[in-house]
Amino acid sequence: MTKEEYLDLYERSLKGDCSPEELARLQQYEDDFCFSDETHSDEILKEKIYNRLSASIAQEENVKRMFPWKAVAAAVAVLLVAASGFLYFNGHLSQRNKPLAVAVEKTPVLKQDIPPGTNKAVLILADGSEVELNKATEGQIAAQGNTTVNKSGNGQLIYQLADKPQTTSLAVFNTLAVPRGGQYNLTLPDGSKIWLNAASKIRFPIQFTDKERMVELEGEAYFEVAHNPQQPFIVKVKGMQVEVLGTHFNVMAYTDEATINTTLLEGKVRLRNDRAAEVILNPGQEGVFTGNKGFKVNKADIEQVMSWKNGYFIFNDEDLTSIMRKISRWYNVDIEYSGGTKKLSFAGSISRFKNVTEVLNMLALTGTVQFKIEAGKITVIH
CATH class of the missing domain: 3.55.50.30 (Phage tail protein beta-alpha-beta fold)
Known part of the structure; x- marks a missing residue:
């Protein structure tokens, strides 16, 4: 043969x-x-x-x-x-x-089969109402204050501010929840782009009005953060946070994994934990956080880390x-x-x-x- x-x-x-x-x-x-x-x-x-x-x-x-x-x-x-x-x-x-x-x-033939995941997620608005995005039609799906929420194409959610953003002291939050068997792409009001992997959730303000642009993540996401030195971007995960100005990085923070892994592709990030310990990552490095054991910095396998997004x-x-x-x-x-x-x-x-x-x-x-x-x-x- x-x-x-x-x-x-x-x-x-x-x-x-x-x-x-x-x-x-x-x-x-x-x-x-x-x-x-x-x-x-x-x-x-x-x-x-x-x-x-x-x-x-x-x-x-x-x-x-x-x-x-x-x-x-x-x-x-x-x-x-x-x-x-x-x-x-x-x-x-x-x-x-x-x-x-x-x-x-x-190898025994597997008689049953399961199809792969698709673009699906649930958007939870500030008033608690939910929108199943895979069932929503394209175009504007919500308006909150001075921010509109649009579904643009399959698997893309875009937040847009009016030309003159409103000034408010109260932050209004939305949550994008991706179930098992799903993935979704989010563009925040500042232009930052986020790709969410399956079984992941991100909570974010509909307008960044504080000194910092802060979001909260569970699961895994890849970030391309819009550069803004006056307003650092912070990703909070359990027990630690990632601080950036404008950069590309991946965070894997599933609750069933033993570590939280942050992989940097471009720019520079600072990792901090709740005990004030910190490390700085350069491109090509991976920061591994293991609770009480703190941080460890390794050379990253970029292809493997980014394979899910690709x-x-x-x-x-x-x-x-x-x-x-x-x-x-x-x-x-x-x-x-x-x-x-x-x-x-x-x-x-x-x-x-x-x-x-x-x-x-x-x-x-x-x-x-x-x-x-x-x-x-x-x-x-x-």
Whole structure:
């Protein structure tokens, strides 16, 4: 079987279009996906897999533009197993000198499927009334004081001030709540743009009248803040805040995550916690806040952090439980574990707009994990 035939069969297998004979051929194919035991060094394995795939696979053009070095993984929809995944699989070989085969395993066909998330959110106005934005028509959907609220296109909410903003000492707040299985784009009255990920919420004033432009975030959002040195922009999250003048950054502050991660793309930000500790981030850095342990600054993986906004899942040696939390939010599905939560890590890339079975099949192809879908729940089987 040529590699072209292999790729064609693989793509068809993900869609459930293969005959039993074709599936058997697919499962027997190893060829260049086989390495001897002496190459079990984690980095050597990953490098060899990448080099062999990149030498033989035509790269998908839209992926190549966005993520050049990850294009192979996305093009073939094969998940490259990272360090602990290899070690887990290798630990179950009966003979230590037996070649390690990174090939298509017998993966059960998932009979149920779940579509990806869409542009949907609920806008909660100052008087407590709610507007389901995915059901609202385009154009003006509300007027509050001197501010109009407009839905412009699918997934975009824009706040606009009159030419002469009103002066008031009382701040009036709105809240944009994005459920699981949703995302939405918000433009604030000062021109700052915010992209909200699934299961996220942001509270903000309809007009910035204070010395600071302050918003409150739960979940994850990417910010492009309009520059205004006279009025710093502050994002408040649980236990800390991000202070900026005008810059581009991402904040991940889900309540079910152990840390709050702030990643800076452009400009400069200051992170403060409730105990007055602070750190300054420069572009390409990530500030990790862990409650009582304070801040830690790391080099950021910008592609992975921004993948959700760019329409992709990108996993770089990412823990399985972390991956499943992302799947839970985006596909609006509960996760259950059968057999415990063993330490497995994966690396790879796939569009967020695939049905959940295609994402799960990629993970299952490693042979380290299986899944079952029923009644809006995914069971992870080790």
